[in-house]
Amino acid sequence: MAVAEQVPAGARVADVGTDHAMVPVWLVQSGRADSVLATDIRSGPLQSAAALVEKTGTGGHIRLMQTDGLAGIGPADADTIILAGMGGETMLAILSAAPWTKRDTLLILQPQSKRAALRRWLTDNGYLIEAERLVEDAGRVYPIMRVRGGVSPAYTAAELRLGRLDQIGTDPLFARYLNAAWASAAKAAPYDGEAAALLGEYDEIKRRLDHADGRGDI
Ligand SMILES: C[S@@+](CC[C@H](N)C(=O)[O-])C[C@H]1O[C@@H](n2cnc3c(N)ncnc32)[C@H](O)[C@@H]1O
Structure with missing residues (x-):
């Protein structure tokens, strides 16, 4: 759970593109987060997410929502946003439609592809990559970025x-x-x-x- 481990204790988290909701369930079960908004653009993943939430009894802490990126979500919903397992261009499209994420928001990004395009967009558009680390998954090495609004x-x-x-x-x-x-x-x-x-x-x-x-x- 390398992505989830980047979340500060007590954060109000939105996991965008949650798929099976494994990250939100880990966050709640570990006590790292009390409330998590788990979103996906497609209904199929949200059905899998609902099944895992029910099986683990975490429904009181995880809210499921079908939406494209951060549409309908604002700073009152989350101070920490996870975007993991998507291409870098999808991530930059999601963030460019939600400029509020430059203020008082921690972004935890794990892009699967197009990382140069994502870094270029972030650094050109008022975001600062505060830290990066590498993780290995299924024999491949991926970066995880911690990003906030700032001058790069x-x-x-x-x-x-x-x-x-x-x-x-x-x-x-x-x-x-x-x-x-x-x-x-x-x-x-x-x-x-x-x-x-x-x-x-x-x-x-x-x-x-x-x-x-x-x-x-x-
Ligand atoms: C490969 S899964 C990654 C799941 C999980 N975040 C992880 O890292 O293991 C990508 C998920 O992102 C969702 N997704 C893709 N584009 C999206 C968008 N614009 N808004 C919300 N979810 C999106 C897909 O439906 C899919 O469930």
């Missing part, structure tokens, strides 16, 4: 894809994450100038990390 520093092209090195460069999973990005850029580099430039940045990151901690070839 500039990101390099590699940082837009990977995250800021001062935030994830020492993560135990970073070497694997970087190697996967490096392999994908190396494949495309012969016929794609952008990938070739990225490859150069990744090589430089590898050199810097090798030099900094003597980890050898990562």
Whole structure:
């Protein structure tokens, strides 16, 4: 439950795109949150969510709602919003329709794809990625971001894809994450100038990390 573990104790949480409501149920059962709004755009996932809520007896703490993104939801409903397991472009579309999330709201984001587009949009649109960490799920490595409204520093092209090195460069999973990005850029580099430039940045990151901690070839 790496995503749920990012939620501060006592938070009022909205889990957007909840699917089976596993995160809300964990939050309530662990005592981390007393009330959770669990939403999904589709009725099928909400039926699964309702079944799990009933089975676990958590109905007094979890409210289910069918809606697109944050439509119909405001700061009175939640101070912590989870968007996990969706593509980065879906997430940025949801957030761009809810600018209130820049004020007094913690966003916990776990994008499955299009992470560079999401980081670029966040940093260009008044959000600050306060922290990132990496988690492994089914053999793949994903970032989890903690985001609030704020002014962001500039990101390099590699940082837009990977995250800021001062935030994830020492993560135990970073070497694997970087190697996967490096392999994908190396494949495309012969016929794609952008990938070739990225490859150069990744090589430089590898050199810097090798030099900094003597980890050898990562
Ligand atoms: C792969 S599941 C992820 C479930 C859970 N959040 C997790 O991380 O395990 C993605 C869920 O997001 C929902 N979803 C996709 N777009 C959405 C939107 N615009 N608003 C709300 N839910 C959405 C889908 O219906 C699906 O149930």
